[in-house]
Amino acid sequence: MAMDKNMNVLIVDDYKTMLRIIRNLLKQLEFDNVEEAADGAEALAKLRAGNFGLVISDWNMEPMTGLDLLKEVRADARLKNLPFIMITAESKTENVIAAKAAGVSNYIVKPFNAETLREKIEKVLVNA
Amino acid sequence: MPEAPHDLAIPDPIEAAVRQVLSTLTGDMTTNEASLLAELEALGREVQRAKTEIAALRVDDINDNHIPRATDELDAVVEHTANATNEILDVCEGLEAMQARLPAVEADKLGTAVTRIYEACSFQDITGQRISKVVSALKAIETRVAAVTARFAKDAPPPLEKEASAAPVTEGRALANGPQMPGVGTSQADIDKLLASFD
Numbered sequence: 001m002a003m004d005k006n007m008n009v010l011i012v013d014d015y016k017t018m019l020r021i022i023r024n025l026l027k028q029l030e031f032d033n034v035e036e037a038a039d040g041a042e043a044l045a046k047l048r049a050g051n052f053g054l055v056i057s058d059w060n061m062e063p064m065t066g067l068d069l070l071k072e073v074r075a076d077a078r079l080k081n082l083p084f085i086m087i088t089a090e091s092k093t094e095n096v097i098a099a100k101a102a103g104v105s106n107y108i109v110k111p112f113n114a115e116t117l118r119e120k121i122e123k124v125l126v127n128a
Numbered sequence: 129m130p131e132a133p134h135d136l137a138i139p140d141p142i143e144a145a146v147r148q149v150l151s152t153l154t155g156d157m158t159t160n161e162a163s164l165l166a167e168l169e170a171l172g173r174e175v176q177r178a179k180t181e182i183a184a185l186r187v188d189d190i191n192d193n194h195i196p197r198a199t200d201e202l203d204a205v206v207e208h209t210a211n212a213t214n215e216i217l218d219v220c221e222g223l224e225a226m227q228a229r230l231p232a233v234e235a236d237k238l239g240t241a242v243t244r245i246y247e248a249c250s251f252q253d254i255t256g257q258r259i260s261k262v263v264s265a266l267k268a269i270e271t272r273v274a275a276v277t278a279r280f281a282k283d284a285p286p287p288l289e290k291e292a293s294a295a296p297v298t299e300g301r302a303l304a305n306g307p308q309m310p311g312v313g314t315s316q317a318d319i320d321k322l323l324a325s326f327d
Contacts, residue, residue: 017213018253024221028243040300060257065300089257091313093284095303096322107323109316110307111250114243116316 003125004032007053012036012043012069013087016062022056022087027035029121040064044072047079054125059088059095059109067102074103083120083124182277195270202259213252220245256305 011022019036025036027054035050037043039061047055056075059066066086073079086099089110096107105127106120151167157165219243227235307313314322 014255015210015253015256017210018250020214020217021249024217024224024246025243028239041270047296059300060304060306065298065304067300067303068298069300071197071300089254089307090303090305091308091315091319092303092305093314093322095305096314096319098303100297100323100326106302107319109319110254111311112316 003122004053004088006033007031008033008035008051009054010035010037010043010046010050010052011058012038012040012055012057014058016043018058022117025117026056028114029118031121040066040069040072043069047073047082048076052082053128054121055082055084056087056121057084059099061092062128067099070099070104078108081128083128084087085120085124087117188277191270191274199263199266202263206207206256206259209252209255213249216245216249254307261306 011019011026011034013019013022013036016038019038020051023034023036023037027078035046035052037046040057041064042054043057044064046052057066057068057069066088070084070086073082073084083105084103085108086105087110088095088110091109099107105124108116108120145168149165223238225240227238230238
């Protein structure tokens with residue numbers, strides 16, 4: 001199944017350099033419609049106001065974490081099926097299990113490489 | 129038999145404990161009882177000495193100068209590495225813009241190299257999170273040192289109450305521990321296996 005690379009992608013991270021890196025890697029993967037948010041609360045507002053096909057979010061952010069954002073997304077009737085990839089330094093098994101229980105589509109641990117990002121995005125979007 | 133001492137220069141609450149023991153003693157003391165009292169007196173002096181030493185530690189200097197300076201230095205490390213990373217990213221974006229003007233083979237090589245630089249630049253996020261953990265640890269030390277000093281030094285100001293975070297402790301916050309030490313966290317391969325086990 002071909003991916004729609006014209007979809008809007010929301011990337012969420014409190015480190016501006018990380019947002020820039022992910023944006024540039026997505027550009028290499030030909031995803032040009034990328035918006036940014038600095039935490040879960042800002043992301044949720046953008047998701048509710050916009051039309052996104054994929055969320056790529058960090059976990060550890062103030063005031064709303066990525067896991068809490070994921071729960072809000074899954075509880076929202078319009079957003080509940082939105083593909084959601086967590087990219088985080090949180091690498092404990094309990095974090096992965098909590099994210100899976102909350103409905104994460106895939107989970108990437110930092111530091112990551114471009115190939116891992118491409119592979120997870122493809123897997124998530126093909127299964128969406 | 130030795131008489132029970134009546135004027136022990138021992139501070140509270142040790143003094144209270146000693147006097148309580150003394151109050152249970154009537155008449156002449158046995159050698160064991162006198163030895164016990166001598167040990168209690170020595171203990172009281174040790175506690176007094178420890179209190180004096182703690183009061184002399186100049187904890188106010190540690191809390192007012194050393195820890196804030198250390199956290200400022202760490203904040204500066206984060207800022208400088210962020211600036212350096214952004215400089216690197218500026219150059220990479222410039223190189224990517226040149227790709228279209230290069231022959232295909234060279235353009236691919238350049239693209240691969242730039243991707244590797246992007247991947248490497250994610251260090252700034254990881255180091256930033258690690259430094260945040262160190263700053264949190266320093267602040268915890270600051271609070272506890274101030275609390276100990278306030279208990280032992282009569283003239284020391286009471287420790288400042290830290291404002292509780294307004295944000296609720298959600299599951300996401302409770303599980304936010306930052307990067308693990310090398311070899312401790314779960315690898316991407318193991319995460320993939322774990323996720324696949326749920327399918």
